[in-house]
Amino acid sequence: MSHKNFSRVFVSKTVLLILVCWALLAVPASAQHFEQVTGALTNVAAGRNEVFGIDSKSAVWRYNASTKSFHKIANAKLGQLVVGGGTLSQLDEVWGIDESLNIYRFNYSSKAFDQIPGTLSQITVGPGYEDNCHPYEVWGVNSAQSIYRYDYCSSEFVQVAGLLTVIATGGGDVWGINVNGQVFHFIFNSFSQVTGLYGTPAQIVVGVNDVWVINESAQVYRYDPSTGQFYGPHDLYLVQIAAGGDGVWATLDGTLARLDPEAGEFIDVNFEGSCTDVAVGSGAGVFAVNSSNQVFMFIRP
Numbered sequence: 001m002s003h004k005n006f007s008r009v010f011v012s013k014t015v016l017l018i019l020v021c022w023a024l025l026a027v028p029a030s031a032q033h034f035e036q037v038t039g040a041l042t043n044v045a046a047g048r049n050e051v052f053g054i055d056s057k058s059a060v061w062r063y064n065a066s067t068k069s070f071h072k073i074a075n076a077k078l079g080q081l082v083v084g085g086g087t088l089s090q091l092d093e094v095w096g097i098d099e100s101l102n103i104y105r106f107n108y109s110s111k112a113f114d115q116i117p118g119t120l121s122q123i124t125v126g127p128g129y130e131d132n133c134h135p136y137e138v139w140g141v142n143s144a145q146s147i148y149r150y151d152y153c154s155s156e157f158v159q160v161a162g163l164l165t166v167i168a169t170g171g172g173d174v175w176g177i178n179v180n181g182q183v184f185h186f187i188f189n190s191f192s193q194v195t196g197l198y199g200t201p202a203q204i205v206v207g208v209n210d211v212w213v214i215n216e217s218a219q220v221y222r223y224d225p226s227t228g229q230f231y232g233p234h235d236l237y238l239v240q241i242a243a244g245g246d247g248v249w250a251t252l253d254g255t256l257a258r259l260d261p262e263a264g265e266f267i268d269v270n271f272e273g274s275c276t277d278v279a280v281g282s283g284a285g286v287f288a289v290n291s292s293n294q295v296f297m298f299i300r301p
Contacts, residue, residue, distance in 0.1 A: 034271055034288065034296035038069030041295050044288075045094075046244070046281030048086030052094055052106075054078060056293060060096070060113070063287075070295065076113045078104065084125045084170075084244075085136035086282070093125050093136045101143065103157075118157050120148065126169035126206070137169045145179060147191075162191045170206030170243065177201050183213065183230070196229030197221055207243025208282070214238055236266070245282030251275050256288055272296065 039061060041053035051063035053070055058077040061070035078096035086092035094106035096113065103120055104113040120140035128134040138150035140157065141164050148157035164176035164184065174186035181200035184191040199215035211223035213230060218239065221232035240251045248259035250266055254274030257266040273290030280286050286298035 032269070032298070032300050034269070035299045036272070036294055036296050037063070037287075038067070039063075039295045040293045041070065041289055042293055043081065043277050044279040044295065045081050045083040046246075046279040046284040046287055047083040047092035047094075048245075048281065048283040050083050050086065050092040050094060051279070051281065051284050051287055052081055052083050053287075053289075053295065054081055058099065063284075068297075073106075074112065076104075078113075080123065082123055082125045083284075084282070085127045085138075087127055090135060092284075093138065095123050095125050095138060097121070097123055097140075103140070116157070118148070119143075120157075122165075122167060124167050124169045127172055129172040137172060137174055139167050139169055139174055141165060141167050141176075147176070160191075164191075166202075166204060168204045168206045170210075171208050173206050173209070173211070175204050175206055175211060177204055181216075194223070194229065196227075196231065198233065203241070205241045205243050207248060207280075208245055210243055210248065212241045212243060212248075214241060240278065242278045242280040244280040246280050246284070246286050249278050249280050249286060251278055254291070258286075269298075 041055050044053040053061045058079055060073040060076035060078050062073055063070050077098060079099045080097040083092050083094050096104045097120055101119040101121055103116040103118050105116050107114050119142055121143045123140040126137045128137040133151050133153035135152060140148050145163040145165055147160040147162050147164050149160050151158045163178055165179050166177040168175050176184045183194045183197055183201055185194050199217050199219055201213045202216045203214040205212045213221045218237040219233035220236040220238055221230040223230050238250045238252050242249045250257050255268055256271045256275040256278060257268045260267050273292055275288050276291050277289040288296050
């Protein structure tokens, strides 16, 4: 696919306000580029200050901003890794799941991963604002579709009513998809179904008050908080959307693009090779991996 703009997407005034930092920090496109960093990874995850990654052998690596390179975490092997929840007053949380579905949490003191009781098939993490027992929103679903939320007061995962196969969090918000492709939003301590989608949702992404869904046909829908429904499909067919405080990014057939909130469209970004994964932090930046497992960081002068 050539480097040209993705099809136009309508951006509401609300979203423009949410993403106003992009407009304030706007610089000429020629000055923005991806710069390769040392490391060979298949997946990356970024938060406010931390960036971690997994290589082709499931080994875990942590990014060092001063050396612009990833350094291996000893004796850590994970199949899934999530980073997030960091704010001005708290560090990012780093959680992972190994191929046996065991749960692990990164310990900043020992610089190692501690195993947490339980098993999950998917995990997500973001900032929490609800109460002292949930300074972070750490959620997961297991192979039986049961939903769990981590309680920092009891130091354990507590089951929440409902069944989901996919779960995502961001900005203190929690969303999920069940086995029938129905979308749910966690409100007032329970999951409520959200209508307005067409097709079967396969991926849900929660940014800064910004929720996106890609269905099984790769069509894109976006949540409108003013109506409480998703609208679309947009004239887009995407493989991946990643959203956070550092913007909204997307991939399609190896092409990488970012949402320009002023223009209301995804703009292709020059990237070396075919993009296979992109991670959008909330301060740590944007990292992307190509098909050769090379890792790049987006540079905005």
